[in-house]
Amino acid sequence: MKTYCISHSKDVDGLASAAMVQAARGGGFALTDYDGLMSELDAIPDGVEDFILCDLGTDPTRFGSFARKLATLSRRISVTYVDHHYLSPQAKTMIRKSGVKLVHNSNECSGSLTFRFFRKELPPEAKVLALYAAITDYTDGSPIAVEIMERYDRQLVLFEATLLSLAVANRGKDREFLRTLVSELALMKNPHAISDLPRAALEQAEILHGLSKLVMKEGKVMGKIAYMETDQHSTGSVAKLLLGANDVPLGAAFRTKGRGGWCEVSLRATSAVKVHLGKAIGEIAERYGGNGGGHTVAAGCSIPKGRVMDVLEELNGRL
Ligand SMILES: [Mn+2]
Numbered sequence: 001m002k003t004y005c006i007s008h009s010k011d012v013d014g015l016a017s018a019a020m021v022q023a024a025r026g027g028g029f030a031l032t033d034y035d036g037l038m039s040e041l042d043a044i045p046d047g048v049e050d051f052i053l054c055d056l057g058t059d060p061t062r063f064g065s066f067a068r069k070l071a072t073l074s075r076r077i078s079v080t081y082v083d084h085h086y087l088s089p090q091a092k093t094m095i096r097k098s099g100v101k102l103v104h105n106s107n108e109c110s111g112s113l114t115f116r117f118f119r120k121e122l123p124p125e126a127k128v129l130a131l132y133a134a135i136t137d138y139t140d141g142s143p144i145a146v147e148i149m150e151r152y153d154r155q156l157v158l159f160e161a162t163l164l165s166l167a168v169a170n171r172g173k174d175r176e177f178l179r180t181l182v183s184e185l186a187l188m189k190n191p192h193a194i195s196d197l198p199r200a201a202l203e204q205a206e207i208l209h210g211l212s213k214l215v216m217k218e219g220k221v222m223g224k225i226a227y228m229e230t231d232q233h234s235t236g237s238v239a240k241l242l243l244g245a246n247d248v249p250l251g252a253a254f255r256t257k258g259r260g261g262w263c264e265v266s267l268r269a270t271s272a273v274k275v276h277l278g279k280a281i282g283e284i285a286e287r288y289g290g291n292g293g294g295h296t297v298a299a300g301c302s303i304p305k306g307r308v309m310d311v312l313e314e315l316n317g318r319l
Pocket residue numbers: 013014055084109110137
């Protein structure tokens with residue numbers, strides 16, 4: 001059966017999920033982000049019989065067309081959707097009714113769910129890939145991750161996961177690097193032994209130390225939000241650094257995207273924030289002509305550049 005996987009290109013969770021599908025079933029794969037998801041779904045090669053989508057969700061504005069695309073596909077091929085982005089009970093029912101195999105749990109990362117789903121088809125050492133995903137997606141306190149971590153050397157796993165995460169932040173725009181990374185992980189290569197990876201991670205560490213000084217100078221505070229514009233690909237890292245540099249519960253970093261006039265905003269919160277960040281930003285971004293979503297304390301949105309401050313002001317009002 002010819003397998004094809006589409007997974008998230010932007011973080012270790014998505015890449016580790018793709019690597020596990022690759023290790024379990026082989027076939028082809030594509031890496032994309034939220035913006036590219038719809039067009040990638042239209043570009044699934046002919047002849048594929050087994051399609052697996054990992055770690056990519058949509059916001060409510062695009063959910064209808066997303067669900068329809070999956071439903072159309074599942075009429076002719078097997079479709080499995082593994083994800084942990086928030087889905088309402090109605091959304092889950094709608095997906096399941098269309099014949100899609102839905103593997104979903106908001107408390108796990110996609111890597112852990114992918115590992116559990118393909119467990120019997122994977123070599124035993126693949127479980128460490130699930131752990132890298134959980135650590136870098138902040139879900140290593142979940143039942144699946146805790147159980148796996150008990151059988152590993154914690155420092156070694158944290159080291160390898162961190163190397164991966166920093167290297168992905170450093171070379172995230174380099175699709176060839178990401179594809180090679182997935183193929184090497186699928187062969188169960190350890191991250192430190194993948195060529196170019198440690199160098200990219202060290203370079204990123206240097207960049208982050210520089211950025212942590214920069215956010216102190218350039219970060220501004222509005223109410224409970226520290227915010228800053230950046231040219232860094234990894235806006236999530238900058239949002240996190242803003243939390244470290246300011247005594248507020250939410251960091252927001254934004255970057256102008258390739259296509260002019262749009263901004264990508266990353267949000268990171270401390271546990272003091274009690275609203276579900278992903279849900280809140282999804283609703284707000286939609287009203288300002290954009291879209292967004294994510295998890296409880298890590299989320300993001302795409303919005304027209306001129307509306308960034310409006311969106312942050314409204315979000316601040318909800319904190
Ligand atoms: Mn994820």
